[in-house]
Each structure stands twice: as structure tokens, then as C-alpha cells.
Amino acid sequence: MNKTLIIGATSAIAIATARLWASDGDPLYLVARDVGKLEATANDLKTRGSSQVEFQVMDVLEHSRHLAVIEEATARLGGLDRVLIAHGTLPDQAACQADIELSRRELEINCLSTFSLLTHLANLFESKGSGTIAVLSSVAGDRGRQSNYLYGTAKGALSLFLQGLRNRLYPSQVNVITIKPGFVDTPMTDTFPKGLLWAQPERVAADIYKGINKGRDIIYTPFFWRYLMWVIKAIPEPLFKRLSL
Amino acid sequence: MPKTSTAFPLGDNHRSWGRYPKTRQQGIPIRWGHHRLPLEPEDDRRALPFGAGRSYGDSCLNDGGILLETRHLDRFVDFDEHTGVLRCEAGVLLSDILDLFVPRGWFLPVTPGTRFVTVGGAIANDVHGKNHHRAGTFGCHVPRFELLRSDGSRLLCSSQENPGWYNATIGGLGLTGLITWAELRLKPIPGPWIHQETIRYDNLQDFFSLSADSDTAFEYTVAWVDCQARGSSLGRGLFMGGNSCDEQHPAVERPSGLKLSVPLDPPISLINRFTLKAFNTAYYHRQRSPRRTTRVYYEPFFYPLDSISNWNRIYGPRGFLQYQCVIPQSNGPGAIKEMLKRISARGAGSFLAVLKMFGAKPSPGLLSFPRPGVTLALDFPNQGEKTLQLLDYLDEVVVAGAGAVYPAKDARMSRKSFQHYYPQHEKMQKYLDPRFSSSFWRRVTQP
Numbered sequence: 001m002n003k004t005l006i007i008g009a010t011s012a013i014a015i016a017t018a019r020l021w022a023s024d025g026d027p028l029y030l031v032a033r034d035v036g037k038l039e040a041t042a043n044d045l046k047t048r049g050s051s052q053v054e055f056q057v058m059d060v061l062e063h064s065r066h067l068a069v070i071e072e073a074t075a076r077l078g079g080l081d082r083v084l085i086a087h088g089t090l091p092d093q094a095a096c097q098a099d100i101e102l103s104r105r106e107l108e109i110n111c112l113s114t115f116s117l118l119t120h121l122a123n124l125f126e127s128k129g130s131g132t133i134a135v136l137s138s139v140a141g142d143r144g145r146q147s148n149y150l151y152g153t154a155k156g157a158l159s160l161f162l163q164g165l166r167n168r169l170y171p172s173q174v175n176v177i178t179i180k181p182g183f184v185d186t187p188m189t190d191t192f193p194k195g196l197l198w199a200q201p202e203r204v205a206a207d208i209y210k211g212i213n214k215g216r217d218i219i220y221t222p223f224f225w226r227y228l229m230w231v232i233k234a235i236p237e238p239l240f241k242r243l244s245l
Numbered sequence: 246m247p248k249t250s251t252a253f254p255l256g257d258n259h260r261s262w263g264r265y266p267k268t269r270q271q272g273i274p275i276r277w278g279h280h281r282l283p284l285e286p287e288d289d290r291r292a293l294p295f296g297a298g299r300s301y302g303d304s305c306l307n308d309g310g311i312l313l314e315t316r317h318l319d320r321f322v323d324f325d326e327h328t329g330v331l332r333c334e335a336g337v338l339l340s341d342i343l344d345l346f347v348p349r350g351w352f353l354p355v356t357p358g359t360r361f362v363t364v365g366g367a368i369a370n371d372v373h374g375k376n377h378h379r380a381g382t383f384g385c386h387v388p389r390f391e392l393l394r395s396d397g398s399r400l401l402c403s404s405q406e407n408p409g410w411y412n413a414t415i416g417g418l419g420l421t422g423l424i425t426w427a428e429l430r431l432k433p434i435p436g437p438w439i440h441q442e443t444i445r446y447d448n449l450q451d452f453f454s455l456s457a458d459s460d461t462a463f464e465y466t467v468a469w470v471d472c473q474a475r476g477s478s479l480g481r482g483l484f485m486g487g488n489s490c491d492e493q494h495p496a497v498e499r500p501s502g503l504k505l506s507v508p509l510d511p512p513i514s515l516i517n518r519f520t521l522k523a524f525n526t527a528y529y530h531r532q533r534s535p536r537r538t539t540r541v542y543y544e545p546f547f548y549p550l551d552s553i554s555n556w557n558r559i560y561g562p563r564g565f566l567q568y569q570c571v572i573p574q575s576n577g578p579g580a581i582k583e584m585l586k587r588i589s590a591r592g593a594g595s596f597l598a599v600l601k602m603f604g605a606k607p608s609p610g611l612l613s614f615p616r617p618g619v620t621l622a623l624d625f626p627n628q629g630e631k632t633l634q635l636l637d638y639l640d641e642v643v644v645a646g647a648g649a650v651y652p653a654k655d656a657r658m659s660r661k662s663f664q665h666y667y668p669q670h671e672k673m674q675k676y677l678d679p680r681f682s683s684s685f686w687r688r689v690t691q692p
Contacts, residue, residue: 036277036279036280037277037279040277040278040279040320040322040334041320043320043321043322043323044320044321044322047321047322047323047324047333047345048321048345049345187274187276190274
């Protein structure tokens with residue numbers, strides 16, 4: 001029984017992952033913005049076998065509430081073994097290029113809010129001497145590209161932060177897991193034409209579930225993104241800057 | 246890297262299971278049941294809910310219009326361990342229910358021949374299964390559901406609340422609004438095993454006498470017919486009866502999870518006169534003894550074709566047409582005989598021909614297909630005009646026999662035939678959502 005807190009719990013990837021935990025009977029604490037979505041998700045997870053499902057409405061931009069919500073989750077579940085952070089948006093790159101305020105806001109959502117949550121969670125798990133922190137980053141954070149470098153910046157910074165945190169928490173036996181999905185067919189990408197590289201959230205969730213159980217550090221999902229990004233990262237910058245990616 | 250397209254253009258990526266006809270429509274995913282329908286007031290196109298796309302013809306298609314994709318409405322809401330009533334969203338697949346509830350000792354009250362259909366689709370087509378003679382249709386076990394209309398209103402429907410809407414929506418082909426969630430009465434089972442008896446029978450007369458004897462002995466019955474047999478063997482086949490098996494751990498193996506698939510479209514139909522003859526003869530003679538008793542896992546018993554994904558591709562790019570009719574008991578033997586004769590006289594044949602007796606339990610559905618009598622289901626590779634003519638020729642027999650043809654499997658019945666089979670369609674008018682329509686509905690109601 002892993003007592004699990006999920007931030008951004010109504011995102012498609014979080015729901016698909018939570019269903020796997022629910023079938024194991026794990027107690028779950030869900031955090032998201034929309035109470036209707038939270039209710040529907042909580043009922044679903046309860047029916048699927050979760051021994052306890054609680055939820056709380058919160059916007060991740062309310063940094064001042066982060067600690068209280070984490071403490072509330074810990075109290076309601078009677079402890080905390082595992083956290084999945086899955087909230088995020090896909091910024092409109094073109095709009096961000098014209099508006100720094102929009103860029104700042106996107107970085108607040110996709111990067112700074114997560115740093116805030118991670119700071120509280122790291123201290124909690126460090127003092128406890130166990131636990132798992134799994135965070136949704138993205139392959140987009142592996143290299144900056146003109147088509148979505150604002151999103152890439154947020155996810156790249158997040159990946160780097162998690163790398164440092166993993167290093168820091170290793171002696172405390174806390175697992176820090178960076179999840180890097182490729183293209184996933186979710187509401188965030190509803191308007192994109194889908195091709196061969198696209199994966200369903202259930203596939204990504206199965207990889208996250210297995211990766212967390214095995215204590216992996218970095219999960220590329222589906223697996224081929226590890227090799228694809230290895231190639232993309234290996235392209236020399238003088239050549240890369242000429243590509244339209 | 247993908248670029249943003251203009252949101253959801255008309256596309257050809259929605260097909261019905263028969264892959265005929267080919268239509269173009271805009272798909273819009275419905276993600277949350279508590280949201281309003283995404284229909285713009287200035288948009289004059291019509292919409293239709295689209296679940297798993299397992300209807301065979303055009304009842305799940307909406308050429309030039311919008312399809313409201315319900316596959317993301319896949320959440321369970323509540324399960325009552327005491328009454329067996331499951332509440333779930335309309336896009337939940339029957340396979341999702343089985344995966345979760347068979348290990349807990351519960352089963353679907355009624356199931357069609359595939360488990361990859363949505364609950365909403367099962368209600369909209371008021372599907373039936375091998376236990377129709379006892380349990381009636383799927384809709385008989387749906388005490389309540391919520392209907393979301395294009396004007397934003399939500400109707401709680403049951404036999405007590407909004408009964409007119411309840412009756413019009415069961416078997417209502419998705420035209421009354423979008424079902425957001427439904428309640429379904431599951432039934433307790435001792436285990437996942439079925440005690441099956443397979444009886445080889447020699448002709449149509451034997452089928453009717455076997456049915457009369459067996460429908461009381463078996464919870465589930467169905468017969469496969471050798472469509473190639475003629476003369477005194479006309480209608481011969483294998484009659485299958487099944488009951489839930491009380492033994493918890495019978496000495497048979499659970500089938501492996503091996504999945505077969507038809508990975509691509511063959512350029513022509515693999516089903517033709519020669520393969521049909523070979524298959525039908527082999528299938529009939531597969532069983533040497535006249536009567537065989539086995540214990541089988543529920544999946545191959547109820548869903549033999551589900552183990553081959555995309556089996557519909559074997560008919561090639563032109564697709565295939567299903568034909569299922571029901572004939573009242575008194576006209577049944579004569580009409581079925583006449584239809585089998587007409588099929589074999591035209592050198593046509595059906596890969597899978599299925600016969601079953603429907604029972605007398607009435608469905609709440611206004612436009613529901615099943616009624617007491619004998620039902621025959623056939624499928625034919627689409628050979629254009631030739632196939633359409635044959636099916637019109639079969640319609641003559643069904644009309645004369647006071648029967649009906651199943652909309653969920655139809656892509657071609659004439660307006661006249663439909664209105665003859667379903668005189669109650671006029672009562673549907675006041676329940677239709679003004680922003681909803683389907684290719685099927687326009688075909689059978691508009692001049």
C-alpha cells in the first residue's frame with residue numbers, strides 16, 4: 001500500500017497512472033483545479049479498487065498553499081510514500097515570442113510551481129529517510145528547438161533541478177524520478193495531427209508504473225525516445241541551428 | 246515536429262465496422278461528462294455520439310457533420326456490492342467492465358458478440374446476446390441514465406423519471422442526445438467458466454426443434470449455419486448451448502492471452518465463393534460426434550472473434566455488409582428457409598451465419614429491434630450492386646413475414662422497408678435532439 005499524492009491529478013497521464021495504482025488498492029490524494037473533474041476521477045479510482053481516495057482543489061500557482069496541501073494529504077492518508085507531479089500546460093510558442101508576460105506565466109506554471117512543491121516534498125522525505133518523487137518532465141527539455149523552446153526551457157530547467165535533487169536525496173534513500181514522455185495523445189495536444197510517434201496515455205502510464213516500481217532515475221516513454229533524443233542531442237550545434245525542428 | 250492544424254477538420258478516420266459506406270465528418274472528443282456539448286450556436290451541422298465504431302453500417306456515421314467521440318468518458322462512478330448496480334460513464338467499454346468485475350464474481354446481464362463496444366453504444370442500439378430468450382435486451386438491465394441535450398439541459402431518465410425519453414433513448418441510435426452515464430444491473434456468477442454443449446444438426450427443421458427443447462435448458466443459445474448446404478441439408482449447422490459453470494476450478498486451461506491480428510488491408514476480399522465453401526464445410530465437419538460437452542472460459546464462448554483484432558479487414562478495401570433480421574415465430578421456419586434458398590440460388594454465401602430464437606421479454610426501447618421470433622444474421626463481402634440487390638431481395642421476405650431488419654447492422658435498407666419495420670419511428674420525432682442526426686437516420690426518414 002503506497003500512500004500517494006498526485007498533483008495535476010486530472011491530467012490524462014496522471015489518471016491513467018492512478019488507475020494502475022488504484023487496481024493495487026493504493027490510497028490516493030488528488031490535487032487539481034476543477035472540482036467536477038476531481039469528483040469524476042476520484043469516483044472512478046475508488047470503484048477501480050483504491051482503498052481510499054481524497055481530493056483537494058488547488059491551483060499550483062498558489063504557492064502559499066503548497067505546504068498546507070502536502071501536510072493535509074499526509075494527515076488524511078496517514079503518511080506519504082509517493083508523489084507524482086503531473087500538472088502542466090503547453091505554451092503557445094509564437095504567442096510567447098510576442099509577450100514576455102505570457103512567457104513568465106508559463107514558466108510559473110510549468111517550472112517554478114514545481115520547484116516550490118519539490119522544495120517542500122524534498123525536505124519532508126529527506127527527514128523521513130524514504131519515499132518516491134516522480135515528476136513529469138518532457139523530451140522537449142532535452143534540447144531547445146524553435147518550435148517550442150519556451151516549453152523546452154521549463155522542462156529542461158525542471159529536469160536539471162530533478163537531477164540535482166536526486167543527487168542530494170540519494171543518501172536519504174529517496175528516489176527522484178524524471179519522466180520524459182514524447183508525443184502523447186491527451187487534451188493538451190488535441191489540436192495536433194497525430195502520427196506514428198504518438199503514444200496513448202495508457203502506454204505512458206504503464207511505463208511510469210513499471211519505472212517507479214523498478215526505481216529508475218529517468219524514464220523515457222515510450223522507450224524509443226531515449227534513442228531518438230540521444231541522436232537529437234548528438235547533432236552538432238552548427239548543424240542543428242540550420243534545421244527546422 | 247508536429248504543427249498545429251486548423252482544429253479538427255473533416256476527416257475520413259471514422260469508419261463503421263463494415264467499412265461501408267465511407268463518409269467524412271469532424272470528430273470532437275468529449276472528455277468530461279459535466280461539461281456542455283461543444284456545439285457552437287452558429288454551426289448548423291448536426292452531431293452524433295460515436296463510441297467504439299462497432300456498428301456495422303451507417304448508424305454510427307454522420308457524413309458532413311460532427312461526431313462526438315465518447316471514448317474518453319471511460320470512468321466508473323459507483324458500484325453497489327449488494328444490488329450489483331454499476332454506474333459508469335457512457336464511453337466505458339464492456340471489456341473494461343469484464344476486466345474489473347469478472348474477478349469479483351459479476352458478469353454483464355446481456356452481452357453482444359464483441360466486448361469492445363461502449364455502454365452508450367450498447368444502450369443506443371439496445372444490443373442483445375445469446376441469452377435473449379431469458380434476459381431480453383441490454384436495455385432491460387439499464388434502470389437509469391443521464392441524457393445531455395444540445396441545449397445544455399440534463400435529463401435523468403428511468404421508467405419513473407422522464408419515461409418517454411427513457412424509452413426513446415434505449416435503441417434510439419444516439420439521436421435523442423448524449424448519454425453521459427448509465428446504471429447497469431450486473432449479475433452474480435459462480436466463476437468465469439461456461440459449461441458448453443455443441444450439437445450438430447442436419448437441417449432447418451432440426452434447428453427449430455432443438456431450440457424449442459434447449460431454450461429452457463440453457464441460459465445461452467446460438468446456432469451457426471452452413472450457408473452452403475442445400476436441399477435436404479438446408480440450414481444444417483452447429484447448435485451451441487451454455488450455462489454458467491458452478492465449478493470454481495474446472496480441469497481445463499484458461500486460454501493464453503495470444504492475440505491474432507489482421508495487420509493490413511488485403512487488396513481484395515479474402516472471403517469469396519471458394520474460401521466460403523471450404524470454410525463452411527470444414528467448420529460443419531469439425532465436430533465428428535453429434536453432441537460434444539466442454540467447459541470453456543467465458544471469453545472464447547461469448548467473443549470468439551475478439552481474439553482476432555481488425556478481423557473486418559479480411560473483406561478488403563470495399564468492406565462488407567451485415568444483414569440481421571427477425572421473423573415472428575409463426576412465419577419463422579418458412580421465411581428463413583426462403584432466405585437461405587435465395588442466398589444459395591444467387592451463389593452468394595455468408596462467412597458467418599447465425600440463427601437464434603429471441604424470447605418474449607419486451608424491451609423498454611421504443612425503436613428496439615429484437616422481438617419474439619427467430620433471428621438470422623449474415624455477412625456478405627461488398628460486391629456493389631450485386632450485393633445490394635440480394636439484400637433487397639431478402640427484405641422482400643422479411644416484409645412478407647412481418648419481420649424487421651436491425652439498424653445497427655444496416656447500411657442500405659430502403660426508407661420504405663424501414664418505415665414498414667418500424668412504424669413507431671414517428672413517435673421518435675418529439676424526442677430527437679434538434680442538433681443531432683446520423684447518416685442512417687437521414688437515409689431512412691428523409692425523402
